[in-house]
Structure formats: C-alpha cells, structure tokens
Amino acid sequence: MKILTKKSMCNLALVIVLLIVLVCIELFAPATSMWFSVLRKVFTFSLAAVSMNLLNGFTGLFSLGQAGFMLLGAYTYAVLTIPTDLRHTVFRNYGDSIFNFQLPLVIALICAGIVAAFFAYLIGLPVLRLKSDYLAIATLGFAEIARGLVQLQQFGPVTNGPDPINNFTAPKNILVYAAIAGVCILIIIMLIDSTYGRAFKAIRDDEIAAEAMGINLAHHKRLSFVTSSFFCGIAGAMLAMCNTSVSSVSFTSSMTYQILLVVVIGGIGSVSGSLIAAFIYYASSEWWLKFLDLETFTAAGTKIPLLGPGFRMVVFSVLIMIIVLFFRSGIMGTREIDVYGFFCKLAGKGKAKKAQEGGAN
C-alpha cells in the first residue's frame, strides 16, 4: 500500500500551508487580534466535533453526552495542573485540594481523556443497548447528572464544589492548541481509515449485516463510544485552557447542540467538513457577526435599525437555516477534502473545453 499517493501529498501540502499561515498569525498578528481567541475556540471545538463525528457520523450512534465528557476532561485537567503553591487559594472553601502535586500539560491531558473514557465505559455498559433517540436521551441525561454531581459540596476537595477552578496551566499560544487538536484528529483519521474504522462504518450502514459478517456489535460500539469520549475529554481540557477557568455551569446541553450543529453543518461522516464548519461557526459567532450586537454600529454614516444585543443570534440562526437548506447533507456530505481531485477537476474541465473546441473546428 502506497502511503504517499498524489492525493495525500496534495492534502499534506494544504496542511503545511495552513500551518504556515498559523505561525504567521501567531508571530505577526497584534496581541489584541481576535484571531487568537477565535482560533483557540476553533481548535477546541474542531476536536470536539470530530470526536462526536466518530460516534454519530461514522458509527451511527446518536449520542448527546459530549458536554458531560468534556466536563469530566476539563475538571480532570484543571485539578491536576494547578501549581502546588496556589492550591490552597483556589480551594480556600474546602481547606485544600486532595491532590498535592502538579502534572505536566501533556500527561494531564491524557489523564483528562482517560477519566472521560473510563466514565464512558461505565455509562456505555447499560446505555449502548439503546438505539437512536433513546441513546441520545440517555446520554443527555448522563451529561446533566455529571454537571449536577461535580457541584456537590461533598466533592469540594476534588472539584471545588460550585466554585470555579482557576490558576491552572493555560497556555496562550495558539500553536499549542493546534498541536493538541492536530495530533488527536490525526489519530481519529487513522482510526477511521483502519479495519476497525471500516467495521464502525459497517455498523452505521447496516447493523444486521454487520453482525452477520462477524462484527461483534456490543464490542465495537463500546470501542467507538469510549474512543470518542476520550478525545471529548481532551477537548474539554482544551476548553478549560481557553477559558482559563472551569465551572460546571458552562457545560450545558446547549454546548452539545453547538457541537452537533458544527457536525451537521460540516457533514455527518466527514472529518474535514467538521473542521471547516467549526471554523465558520466560531469565527462568525464570536467575531464576524459580533458587530450586530452593537447598537452604535454604523455603516456608511447611517445607523442600522434593529441592531442591538441579541440580534447577532437572529442573523446567525437564519444563516444556519440557509446552510442547512442548501447543503442538505452539510458542506462536505460524507466526502473529504481532496485538493488533488479538485485540481484534476479543474484541469479536466479545461481539457473537456479544449476537446469541444477541437471538435467544433
């Protein structure tokens, strides 16, 4: 099997170009630029969306527990990376944290993933017997329970109760976010491309046929669920870094719906679709459409009526409706970005034109 085909070379080139752009932004953009906060969010939710896509798009399990697993990941990461000398100030209401060590970033990230995956395994034992909507409701329930549980006073020494956790390691450099998301997404892509990924797709396409072809449904569904939750946990940890503070109130089910929206807009079953959609979604909601919320905004000297707090969401929702109406199966459908194919098509069109002209002559 050749790994370096023309197709993958072209895609690699695209990644390198994007990476160079990213480095330029990090080095040359002014410190106040919106690029930084937006890109941090984009990378975080790209990973969340791709991991949700692994489950919903590639295995056909409609789960809405993402916020719950992200919460577990975020708390694990935050609790494990507070510098030891700052612990008593963060956990002042509960004396001190029961952990008195600080882990390096990468290890804490992996721990975040493992904790989320562990809970996914436990939840998956009963819940994965359910199908479609029922599975969605059960996992949604889990996410809400998790959000309630971490606020309990009894868990104070671990989770700081209802108070937010802050002062933990939170890198600002967008390249760190890009690296974490990049590595995780690469692993997911490799998984989808492996024999297990094909088995997941078989389960999505036809469960009965998959079972008849010797694919153990329970085992494979669990694998997909746990893997997806592992990366969701890491995405949660990234969100904690983004916000520099973790509190359970931010992990509501509406966050799950945001991720779901990104997956749907990008195309259920397309990794590159999720990435594009994550960028469009967060860039427009956090930045490009922000001006709609300002009453003082003027265009060419005239004040535009209707503008005011909340109007952004109206416009934004309309945009989403348009996207969903005109791209029924999302921007990418189930396809992936294919730079080489794109250029081939362009060249092919040119050739066809020439051939036509030749025929006319």
Place this chain on the structure above:
Amino acid sequence: MEDKRSVLRVENVTMQFGGVVAVDNLSMEVFEHEIVALIGPNGAGKTTAFNAITGVYEPTNGAIYFNDNLVIENHPQGKMKKNYAGRNMGKYEKIIVKTPDQLTRLGMARTFQNIRLWKTMTVFENVLTAKHLRRTSNYFTAMFHLNAREEEKMRQDTLDLLKLVELDDVKDELATSLPYGKQRKLEIARALATNPSLLLLDEPAAGMNPQETVELAQFIHDVREKFNITILLIEHHMNLVMDISDRIYVIDFGKEIAEGTPAEIQSNQKVIDAYLGVSEDE
C-alpha cells in the same frame, strides 16, 4: 452419503412465537460439499428456520450442531414452559446461545432475502470490511497503522476474491449502484470473504429475471467448486433448485414433509399437493 462429514445438523428445532408454532420439530442434516435446498410454500417457516440456524432467533426447543460441535441448544423457559405446543419437551436441558457474529466466526456465513449491502461503501470496501473478523491485530495496532502487513494481505485477498467472482472490474463503484444481479453476487462474495465452511443463501434468486437466474445457478455451482464449501439455500425458483441441489428438504406449516434428491421430490405426491402443483404441460 453417510460416510461424509456432517457440516450442519439441526435436531428437533421448534420455534414458537406466542401460540404460533412457526417451525415444528425440524431436523435436517447437511453434509460436506453438498448443495441442499430448503423449499416450501410462503409462510412455511423457511426463513424462520434460517434465522434460528444463524443465531438471529433462539429456538424454543432443540439443538443445532455445526461441524459436529454443539452451537445452539435451548428448551422452553418461563411462560413458554406452560404454553409450549411442540414435541420433545424435556429432551434438551442446556441453554447454549450463540450470536450471529460468533457463528460467523465459526464459519457460517449468510446472505439476506432483501439485499443488505453496506450502502456508503464501494464494492471493494464491502468485501474488505467482511474480512475484519479474521483480523489478528488489536485495536491499538490497527489505530496506529502498525498492522501494515496484515492490512496489505487483507487488500490482496479481497482483490483475489473479487477476481474469482468476476467483480474486479467494478470494484471502485458504490455497491448500491450495481445492477441487481451483481449486487446479489457481491453479497455472496462478501459472505465468502469471512472464510466460511457453510454458506447460507436466503432466496438468492428473488427478483431476478430468467437470464440472471441461469447465471446465478452457474455461479453457485462455481462457488462450491472454487471455495470447496457447503451450501444451504432457501429458494422459490424451482428451476434453480432442481438444477443445482443435491438434496432438498420440503417444509409446510413448519413441518418437514419430504426429503430427497430433486427427482424424488418432483415425484413425491405430498410435495406436489402442498407446493409444486401439477404443471400445465404434464
């Protein structure tokens, strides 16, 4: 016949749903390298018997041996104990249940009455995915692509298989874009990819035109020779059944009414009354 090795032995299998006995005390045996057909009028319980053999349903009573190993055994339990209307109550005591995927791993592969291909995959991927169950790599080695040699072998085997069944010219096309006859062929090829010793075909000629049926008969014959396997099929197309079967079991209302070679079945009065009828030109 008797000196041949038994591949599948169905013993007193009864399937009862509520008060309905769909399969009543069915016993049959399939020997190595045979093509055996299971026929009967609509609603006779053929597909139910098929589903009991492949692990989709648990039989209410009875046992199934595959390659002389006991793979399925059950007896009436719970409410069914009181309502059981079949025979051989108390003969079977163990409860052995195997799921379809476990049976496929043991070497039993099947196709479906209404074609069930994986719709978003190409012809090649459909067959390649069916090879998943014979993997030796674990989740992590597969995830990080450390099983390149195995992956390569899987792909090569898939290509070879597609060549054998003459589908290699359409290997990159979407499975569902193929014409009906080729989809059937592909479904059989996908089942063959799991390296079965017994192939179960559920109405392979359903919806086919006469030309396609003739080709299918030839194809099933070739498959048995090339892959050296045993075939059990359900079929309505009498021409196909009489043409390719070594032996035929006829069931009606869940009960076996006859067993024998095609010639014997064609002249069996019970079968003619229940199913075949008298053809016009006779």
